[in-house]
Amino acid sequence: MSKLHVTTTINGEPVEYLCDASASMLDILRGPLGLTGTKEGCGSGDCGACSITVDGRLVCACLMLAAEAEGKAIGTIEGMAEHGVLHPLQQKFLEMAALQCGICTPGVLMASKALLERNPDPTEEEVRFWLAGNLCRCTGYDKIVRAVMETAADMRETVR
Known part of the structure; x- marks a missing residue:
């Protein structure tokens, strides 16, 4: 199975990654991208532990396909503090x-x-x-x- 190439912005930085068509955004954030602040609580969108923003809209990362991030602006907890200063x-x-x-x-x-x-x-x-x-x-x-x-x-x- 071929991998999908995704170009996106995460916490204001351009990011590219390869993913399977079935990979969730949570899988990619916590796995290859190493952004482990976003937590998996339920895997079904019921708990909100994996909440991120996508183009300013609140989304459960466990319910979003990683390929859907193409061209979007993603915000995670790691991007909340700026230049070492807490939000x-x-x-x-x-x-x-x-x-x-x-x-x-x-x-x-x-x-x-x-x-x-x-x-x-x-x-x-x-x-x-x-x-x-x-x-x-x-x-x-x-x-x-x-x-x-x-x-x-x-x-x-x-x-x-």
Whole structure:
């Protein structure tokens, strides 16, 4: 079986790879590309641990074929910090202990970032709705929601 050649952008950098037609984006990220921050939780799109962005849209990497990345801009947790400086969400999650074992955290952070890029002033209900696709067995979500809400407030204040 011949391999497919894919040219894409991942975290702002041009990337090329070869993949089988059936390979998932998660397989390619964690395998040949060595971007292991994106986690596999369920493999069926139910847990959100593998959340990435594709052209700014939140996607489960386990459900996306790697070949579908052709010409697209992919964002992963590795691209969230810039020049060694944590993204405000990452910093707030640390400050507020809004993370525990780390399996769901990359997906929750990616989903939270995607939310704040679309809606910089979400209500608590909107945050909870947006994060409903990210399952966590270690926490009750309150610290996560508070961290997202406080980050949103801080980022709005910075813009002023």
